[in-house]
Amino acid sequence: MFLKKLLLIVAVLCLVALSVFWYGHHRASAVKHATEPADVPVKVARAQRGDLDVSLKVIGSAEAYSTVTIQSRVDGQLVALSFKPGGRVKQGETIIRIDPSLLQSQLDEALGNLAKDQAQLVNAQTLLKRYTPLLAKGYVAQSDVDTYKANEGLYAASVKADTAAVELARTQLGYAQIHAPVDSIAGAPLVYPGAQVSANSTNLVVLNQVHPIYITFSIPESELAGLKASHARGALPVTAMVPGSKSAMQATLDFINNAVDASTGTIQLKAVYGNTDDQLTPGQFVQVSLPTARLSNVVTVPVVALQNSPDGSFVFVVSADGKVQQRMVTVGVGSGDRVVISKGLNGGEQVVTDGQMLLESGTHVRITSDNGS
Known part of the structure; x- marks a missing residue:
């Protein structure tokens, strides 16, 4: 009976000892895990080696692209603006009209002079043709024939002058309508209908080709x-x-x-x-x-990967075991959102671009984003 009680007491003590050991082991493990820092979440990008266009x-x-100040090429009264200020105009579109009455009258006068001189030229040619054969027979004097020849030349010259005058008057009449030289946007009118404009002097509107x-x-x-x-x-x-x-x-x-x-x-x-x-x-x-x-053949990293210290610029490089190391670098020129690293990186390394404030050499990190650039 005594032996049984002794064995029971020993068994109880063993259970108590095992419980104390288990509790102490797990508590020490919990304390150890509690004191170990958690992985720091970071974003990374890769250091790239290649060609870079510096911007x-x-x-x-x-x-x-071109700016045209429109002027009239004839004197006259402005009668109409055929464009919307600030609106688009097409090349060749009529945008301004000048009163054509006087110009039409000048054309009609030139046409009348041409018709008159053409009739006189025909008459002079007829007389010369009629009297030239009579000169050999002695029926007319040489001076008369010479006069007919002179008249023919005079009227021929007058016809040429009149033809030129008609073309000039017709051209001037065409200038009564002003056309846009290019596809453009019209500005505000500088004069309005009713105003008297002078040739090659009065500015009418400015067109901008855009x-x-x-x-x-x-x-x-x-x-x-x-x-x-x-x-x-x-x-x-x-x-x-x-x-x-x-x-x-x-x-x-x-x-x-x-x-x-x-x-x-x-x-x-x-x-x-x-x-x-x-x-x-x-x-x-x-x-x-x-x-x-x-x-x-240069190494570049995103600008946001760079950090500064009293000793110079550095980046955090993520190693294969998930820990970061502070790497001092020499910075070159930048282009856009990337910067050249002339010393300190070989290309291909993962550098931290976000989360650096919580890091130091040896910190274990958890990568949350890797854009590969």
Whole structure:
């Protein structure tokens, strides 16, 4: 009986000891896990090796492809404006009418003079034809025949002059209707019906051609050599964007001025944009970006991956074991949202682009996004 009680007591003590050991082990494990930091969520991108077009960003403005100030080519009274101010006009469309009454009268007068001189020329030719044979028979004097010849030449010359006068009067009459020289947008009228206009003097309206349209901007002369090298490789694309807009416009460099402005140290350039969507209006400011040089076989990372310290710039590189290491880098030129790393990366590394504030060398991370760029 005593032996049974002893065995029972030993069994109870063993159970208590096992319980204490299990509790202590699990508590120590829980404390250990509680003190271990959680993985930090980060976003990453890859360092890329390849060619990079270095871009220059400047401010430019839209400029009409051509601007025409319409004037009358004849004197007269303005009788009608056949365009809507601010509206579109087509090439060849009649947009202004001048009173044609006086011009029509001048044409009619020229036609009358022509008809008269033509009749006199016919009469002179008839007389010369009639009296020339009589000269050999002695029926008319040589002086008379010479007079008939002179009259024929005189009237022939008059007919030519009259014909020219008719053509001039007809042309002048045509100028009573003014046609748009190009597809364009009309500005506000500078004179109104009833006003007297003078030939080649009175401005009537300004037309702006905006299909296509120019984007005008200037770059520092230090960028000119790289720009010319890029332009020599072919058509140079120019990207323009209206401030506040997310829509980029693709234009093409069309003009490089032939001299640098000595007062500003810049040179003017123009890019041509189709503007079929009427996104640009002359005088509007735009942000312009154009490639000025091409760098070969360079390593680039997103600008947001760069961090700064008193010792210089660095990035966090994610290693194969999921931990990050701080890597000091030497930063080169930038283009768009990427920057050249001239020293510190070989290309292909995963660099942290978001979440750096919680990191230090050796921190274990959890990648939540990898855009591969």
